Amino acid sequence: MPTRRSTADKLKKPLLYLLVFLFLLSGTLYYYVKGETDAPGFSDWVDEYTPDGMEVHFLDVGQGSSTLLLCGESAVLVDGGEYENGFDIVSYLKHHGVEKLDLLVATHNHSDHIGGLIVVLQKMTVNEVLLNGSTAETTDTQSENEFTSRLLFNGAIATTAEAEMVYEFSGMQISVLQANNDSADENENSIVLRADFENTSVLLTGDIGNETENELINIGVNLDCDILQAAHHGSNHSNSADFIVQTSPSIAVISCGENNIYNHPGEDSLHRLRQANTAVYRTDVMGTIVFACNDNNIKIISDGKEE
Numbered sequence: 001m002p003t004r005r006s007t008a009d010k011l012k013k014p015l016l017y018l019l020v021f022l023f024l025l026s027g028t029l030y031y032y033v034k035g036e037t038d039a040p041g042f043s044d045w046v047d048e049y050t051p052d053g054m055e056v057h058f059l060d061v062g063q064g065s066s067t068l069l070l071c072g073e074s075a076v077l078v079d080g081g082e083y084e085n086g087f088d089i090v091s092y093l094k095h096h097g098v099e100k101l102d103l104l105v106a107t108h109n110h111s112d113h114i115g116g117l118i119v120v121l122q123k124m125t126v127n128e129v130l131l132n133g134s135t136a137e138t139t140d141t142q143s144e145n146e147f148t149s150r151l152l153f154n155g156a157i158a159t160t161a162e163a164e165m166v167y168e169f170s171g172m173q174i175s176v177l178q179a180n181n182d183s184a185d186e187n188e189n190s191i192v193l194r195a196d197f198e199n200t201s202v203l204l205t206g207d208i209g210n211e212t213e214n215e216l217i218n219i220g221v222n223l224d225c226d227i228l229q230a231a232h233h234g235s236n237h238s239n240s241a242d243f244i245v246q247t248s249p250s251i252a253v254i255s256c257g258e259n260n261i262y263n264h265p266g267e268d269s270l271h272r273l274r275q276a277n278t279a280v281y282r283t284d285v286m287g288t289i290v291f292a293c294n295d296n297n298i299k300i301i302s303d304g305k306e307e
């Protein structure tokens with residue numbers, strides 16, 4: 001008996017430590033999980049609205065670009081802003097119940113597009129990654145190298161984009177319109193995608209300039225869309241009058257950061273869009289902008305950064 005009491009006494013302290021440790025751990029886990037699921041800067045009303053069509057989320061990643069397409073159970077992410085944006089994107093995805101990405105697209109190898117994808121590849125299950133296959137020299141080699149190693153580690157299928165590729169996800173079609181990768185200017189190597197759901201079309205243009213815009217017009221692909229992601233963050237050297245005529249969007253979205261050093265969007269570019277009676281939405285002004293496309297209607301939701 002004395003031996004037993006002594007063993008019990010010996011156990012008391014470690015048990016107490018264990019209980020304190022578990023208590024602290026539960027608190028840490030609570031905040032960890034909470035932090036993982038709370039989408040920073042995004043209002044609760046998004047939870048109240050669950051359309052069954054296609055949702056296009058232009059995420060506010062500051063001076064960069066990241067677009068999430070959701071349809072049924074499918075999720076496609078096109079670009080991921082800079083590295084630090086990747087953590088917010090993962091939170092945002094989980095907040096919207098996305099546990100797995102069917103397709104991840106790296107339009108081109110600049111850090112304001114692939115940086116955040118490094119984190120996404122680290123933290124998410126990804127089925128397939130679409131790459132531009134470019135070997136153009138960029139100044140973002142660190143991001144490129146980290147992206148490549150994370151991609152290998154993730155185990156996702158890596159596919160080099162080719163024009164006319166078409167993916168089908170829950171009634172949403174994703175088509176590759178442009179997949180050049182031999183320009184010395186990496187922006188011009190951006191993969192250009194078209195997303196179609198019922199009668200709604202969205203054109204995602206990466207950072208292409210007038211050169212690729214003209215090429216797209218000349219090859220005669222269907223550029224007509226409802227929502228145009230203005231090319232290269234609304235740069236003056238993109239979004240030519242001809243390209244706007246061919247795309248004839250009712251809505252243009254510009255993804256750029258407040259007071260960015262590039263002066264994006266350019267005044268001339270904005271003028272050309274307005275001349276074509278295109279409604280312009282900007283992430284630097286409105287924050288994240290979501291378009292819910294259903295029954296041939298487009299409902300616009302922003303996170304209320306500006307009323």
Ligand SMILES: [Zn+2]
Binds near residue numbers: 065112113207233
């Ligand atoms: Zn860019």
